[in-house]
Amino acid sequence: MIDWEIFLKGLSLIASWKILAFMSVGMFLGLIFGVIPGLTGSLCIAVLLPVTFLMDALTALAFLTAVYTGGLTGGGITAILINTPGTPGAVATTFDGYPMTKQGMQNEALGLQVTSSVIGGLAGYVFLLFLINPLVKIALGFGPSEMIFLTVLMLVIIGTLGGRSLSRTLMVGLFGLLLGTIGTSQATGLVRGTMGFEELEDGIPSVALIIGMFAIPEMLNLITRSFIVEADVESRHNFRKFLSGMRTTFHYGRTLIRSALTGISIGVLPGIGSTLGCLLSYAQAKRRARPDQHFGEGEPEGIVAAETANNASEGGAMGILLALGIPGSGSTAILIAAFMLHGMMPGPRLLKENGPLIYGLIAANIVQMFLLIFIAVFVAFYMGRVIFVPTRIIAPTLLSVMAIGAFSLRNLFFDVYLLFFFGVIAWFLRRSEFPIISFMIGVILGNRLDMEMYRYAILFGSDYSVFVRRPISAILLAIILFTLGMNIQRSWKKRHRKREAPEQG
Amino acid sequence: MRWFIKGRQVDIDFHPIIISSLILGWSLYYYLSTVSVPEDGPKSVFFIKPLVIGILLCFPFVIFSSIKIRQIEIDSKKPEEESETADRGFLDHRRIFFAASLATYAVAITFLGYLIPSALFIFSVVYYLGSRNLWILIVLPLGCAISLSVIFRFLLTVPLPIWPSW
Numbered sequence: 088m089i090d091w092e093i094f095l096k097g098l099s100l101i102a103s104w105k106i107l108a109f110m111s112v113g114m115f116l117g118l119i120f121g122v123i124p125g126l127t128g129s130l131c132i133a134v135l136l137p138v139t140f141l142m143d144a145l146t147a148l149a150f151l152t153a154v155y156t157g158g159l160t161g162g163g164i165t166a167i168l169i170n171t172p173g174t175p176g177a178v179a180t181t182f183d184g185y186p187m188t189k190q191g192m193q194n195e196a197l198g199l200q201v202t203s204s205v206i207g208g209l210a211g212y213v214f215l216l217f218l219i220n221p222l223v224k225i226a227l228g229f230g231p232s233e234m235i236f237l238t239v240l241m242l243v244i245i246g247t248l249g250g251r252s253l254s255r256t257l258m259v260g261l262f263g264l265l266l267g268t269i270g271t272s273q274a275t276g277l278v279r280g281t282m283g284f285e286e287l288e289d290g291i292p293s294v295a296l297i298i299g300m301f302a303i304p305e306m307l308n309l310i311t312r313s314f315i316v317e318a319d320v321e322s323r324h325n326f327r328k329f330l331s332g333m334r335t336t337f338h339y340g341r342t343l344i345r346s347a348l349t350g351i352s353i354g355v356l357p358g359i360g361s362t363l364g365c366l367l368s369y370a371q372a373k374r375r376a377r378p379d380q381h382f383g384e385g386e387p388e389g390i391v392a393a394e395t396a397n398n399a400s401e402g403g404a405m406g407i408l409l410a411l412g413i414p415g416s417g418s419t420a421i422l423i424a425a426f427m428l429h430g431m432m433p434g435p436r437l438l439k440e441n442g443p444l445i446y447g448l449i450a451a452n453i454v455q456m457f458l459l460i461f462i463a464v465f466v467a468f469y470m471g472r473v474i475f476v477p478t479r480i481i482a483p484t485l486l487s488v489m490a491i492g493a494f495s496l497r498n499l500f501f502d503v504y505l506l507f508f509f510g511v512i513a514w515f516l517r518r519s520e521f522p523i524i525s526f527m528i529g530v531i532l533g534n535r536l537d538m539e540m541y542r543y544a545i546l547f548g549s550d551y552s553v554f555v556r557r558p559i560s561a562i563l564l565a566i567i568l569f570t571l572g573m574n575i576q577r578s579w580k581k582r583h584r585k586r587e588a589p590e591q592g
Numbered sequence: 593m594r595w596f597i598k599g600r601q602v603d604i605d606f607h608p609i610i611i612s613s614l615i616l617g618w619s620l621y622y623y624l625s626t627v628s629v630p631e632d633g634p635k636s637v638f639f640i641k642p643l644v645i646g647i648l649l650c651f652p653f654v655i656f657s658s659i660k661i662r663q664i665e666i667d668s669k670k671p672e673e674e675s676e677t678a679d680r681g682f683l684d685h686r687r688i689f690f691a692a693s694l695a696t697y698a699v700a701i702t703f704l705g706y707l708i709p710s711a712l713f714i715f716s717v718v719y720y721l722g723s724r725n726l727w728i729l730i731v732l733p734l735g736c737a738i739s740l741s742v743i744f745r746f747l748l749t750v751p752l753p754i755w756p757s758w
Contacts, residue, residue, distance in 0.1 A: 141748050254653030255608060261646045262615045265622060268640060275632040279640075280622045303694075310686050310721060479721035480728065483714040484736050486694070491706065491740055495750040500702045507694045518681065519607040540639040 088217045090442065097446030101454065106149050109142070110455055111462060113153030118466040120154075121161020121173045126481070128158015128174065129417035130305055133298040134485055136425055137492030144429035145444050149451040151425050152405075155418045156455050157462070159401060160204045163394050164467045167196045175362045176397045179369035183382065183389030190385050194325045198332020199390045201463045203343070206336070207395035208456045210347035211354065211402020215409075216449050219438060222410035226435035229411075231539035232554045236563035238264070238532055241413060243567055244356055245525045247574045252520060259516060260525035266291055267533015274541035286501040293530055294424040295493040295502040296509050300527065301417055302489055303510020304517050309478040324468040332387075339391045342372050350396030354403025364403075368396030405452075408433050409445060412535075413528065420527040428496070432535075603660040612654040619644045689720050705753045710737040 113135070120131035131154050139147035162174030167184035180200060187196040229237070238260075246256030269280040270290035281287040336343070346368040353364035372392035373382040382389050404419050412434030414420035426433050431441060438445050493506040513523055547553045555561050595602045623644045627633045682688070693716055700709035714733035723729060744750045 137744075137750075138748070140750070252654070252657045254650045254657055255612075258612060258615060258647055258650035258654055261643045261650065262619065265619055265640065265643050265647075269622075272632075272636045274638075275636045277626070277629060277632040277636045279626045279636055307687050307690060310690050310717075311684055313722065477721075477723070479718050479723055480732060482690070482721075483693075483717035484732070486697075487710045487714060487736060488740060490697070490701065490710070491744050491750070491752065494701075494706075494752060495744060495748070498751055500698075503698050503701065507698050511691055511694075515607065515611060515682070519605070519611050521608070521611065537639040544638050 093442040094446045096443035100447040109150040110153040113150040114157040117154035117157020118161040121158040132421040163200045179365040179393035186385035194328035195332035198329040202333045202336035203391045203394035204398040207398035211399040212452045215402045231543040232560040259521040260529045263526040263529020264533040267530045268537045295506045299506035299510035300513035304514040306482045346395035347399040350399025351403040354400030364400040365393040365397040368392045601662045605658045608658045705755045
C-alpha cells in the first residue's frame with residue numbers, strides 16, 4: 088500500500104531543522120487563531136499564505152498544515168475554559184469540557200483534549216499514509232463524467248447534510264464553476280467573461296479570491312463587537328493534573344478507535360466534516376455510556392470522543408484533497424491555493440509527479456502531532472488571555488497583511504481590488520445563507536472541468552449517454568439522485584407535519 | 593419583509609432574491625456574450641451552457657425558499673419590535689465605515705504606495721471603532737505598516753511600491 092522507496096525519500100526531505108522550526112511557528116499561530124473564537128485556522132492560513140512565497144513547496148505546505156492542525160486543536164481550548172468553541176469543530180467539546188472546568192478540573196480536561204487531539208490527528212494521517220495510494224489509483228480512473236458528478240455530489244452533500252437550502256447551495260456552486268471558467272478558454276483560445284479587464288485573461292486569481300472570501304466576511308462580523316469574548320478565563324494551571332488528564336485518555340481505548348474512524352470517514356464529507364464528525368462521535372459515545380457515566384456533566388469520555396474525531400477528520404479531508412483535488416473545508420480550499428502558488432495542482436497526478444513531496448508532507452504531519460502536545464500545553468496555560476485582544480486592532484491589521492499578500496501573488500493592485508470586492512460579496516452571500524464552501528469548490532474546479540468537458544466533446548461528441556454508461560459515473564449519479572430524493576422526502580414530511588400541527592392545535 | 597394577508601403571515605427575505613437575480617443576470621450575460629462570438633463562441637460554451645441552465649433551474653427554488661407563509665392567530669398580528677441589539681446587517685455604521693475604508697485603501701495604495709495608506713487605514717479604523725489610546729493610535733499603525741513593508745519588500749523581495757509613485 089505504501090511505496091516505501093518514495094516514502095523514505097519523503098522522510099529525508101523533512102529531516103531538516105528549518106521545517107521543524109516552521110512547523111512549530113505555524114502550529115503556535117494556528118493554535119492562537121483557533122483559540123480566539125471568530126478567528127479560525129482557515130483565516131490564519133489565508134493570512135500567512137503570502138509569507139510562504141520564498142519557502143520551498145514542502146516547507147510551505149508543512150508550515151500551513153501545521154497552522155491547520157493548530158487551528159483545529161485550539162478551538163477545543165476555549166471550548167473547555169470559557170464554554171465558547173474557538174472553531175465549529177469544537178462544539179461537542181463544550182458539552183463536557185466546560186462542566187469539568189466548573190468543577191475545577193480544567194487542567195485534566197485540557198490534558199484529555201490535547202491527548203485525544205494528538206491521537207485523532209495521528210490516526211488520520213496514518214490512515215492517509217496507507218490509503219493515499221489506493222485512493223489515487225481509484226481517482227486515476229476518473230474521467231470528465233466522474234469528475235463532474237463528483238463535484239455535483241459534493242454540492243448536494245453540502246446542501247443536504249449541512250442543513251442549508253439545497254437550491255442555494257447548488258446555485259452558488261454552479262456560479263462558482265462559471266466564475267472558474269472566466270478567462271482564456273484552454274480549448275479554443277477564446278477570451279470569455281473578462282468584462283474588458285485584461286487582468287482576468289488568465290482567469291480569476293483564485294488565491295486572492297479565496298483569501299478575500301474567507302477573511303473579509305469574518306472581519307466585517309468581528310468589528311461589530313468590541314471584544315471577541317467577554318467571559319473570564321480560568322487561569323489556574325497545574326501541570327501534574329494536566330498529565331493525569333493525559334493518562335486518563337488511554338482508559339478509553341475503544342472510544343479512541345471508534346471516534347478516530349468516525350472522524351476519518353466523516354472528514355471526507357465537504358463543508359461539514361469536522362463539525363459533524365465530532366457531534367456524531369460524541370453521540371455514539373453517549374449512546375454506549377454506562378449507567379455511572381454522566382455525559383453533559385463533565386464526563387471525560389465526552390471530550391475524548393469529540394476531540395479525537397475532530398482531529399481525525401483532518402486526515403480524511405486531506406485524503407480527498409490530495410487524491411481528488413477537491414477541498415472539503417475552508418482550510419483545505421486555502422491549502423489548494425498554497426499548492427497552486429507553488430506550481431502544483433492537487434489531484435490524482437500529484438502523487439505520481441511529486442511522490443516524495445506528498446509522502447514528506449504526510450510524514451511532516453505525523454511529526455506535527457508530537458509537537459502539538461508541547462505547543463498546545465504552552466498556549467492553553469500561558470496564552471489564554473490572547474482572546475481579549477480588541478477586535479478594532481485585529482481587523483485592520485489582518486486586512487493590511489492580506490492586501491499585501493494579494494498584491495504579492497502577481498504584483499498587481501488589481502488583485503487587491505478583487506480581494507476586497509469578493510470579500511464584500513462573500514459577506515452578502517453568507518448572510519443570505521449561500522454556503523461559501525460550495526462556491527469555492529466551484530471556482531477551484533471550474534477551469535479544470537471546462538477542459539475535461541471539452542475533452543469529452545472531442546471523444547464522444549454530443550453523446551451524453553456516456554455519462555451513465557461508465558460504472559463509477561452511474562454509481563455517483565445514483566448516489567446524487569438518492570440523496571436528492573431523500574432530501575425532497577424529508578422536506579415534504581417536514582412541511583406535512585407543519586401543516587398537520589395547526590390543525591391538531 | 594413581513595406582510596399580513598388574510599390571517600396569514602408572509603415573510604419575504606429579499607437578500608437571496610436579489611443575490612440570485614444578480615447571479616442569474618450575470619450568468620446569462622456571460623453565456624450570451626460568449627456564444628455570440630463568431631466561430632469559436634458556440635464551441636467555448638460547451639461547459640458553460642449546462643451551468644447556466646442549472647442556475648436557471650435553481651432560481652425559482654431560491655425564490656420559493658425565500659418566502660415563508662404561516663397561519664397566524666388574530667391577536668398576534670402586531671409585528672415584533674426590533675430589539676436594540678439586533679444585527680442591522682450591512683447598514684451597521686461600523687460595517688459601512690469599514691467597507692468604505694477598504695475601498696479607499698485599495699485605491700489609495702495604487703497611487704500612494706503601501707506605507708502611508710496602510711498606516712492611515714489602520715489608524716482610521718482603530719479610531720472609528722473607539723480607541724482613544726494614543727499609544728495604540730500611533731504606534732500600532734506605524735509599527736504595523738513599517739514592519740510589513742520591510743518584511744515583504746526586503747525579506748520576501750516582493751516589488752511592493754512603498755512610497756507614492758510621483
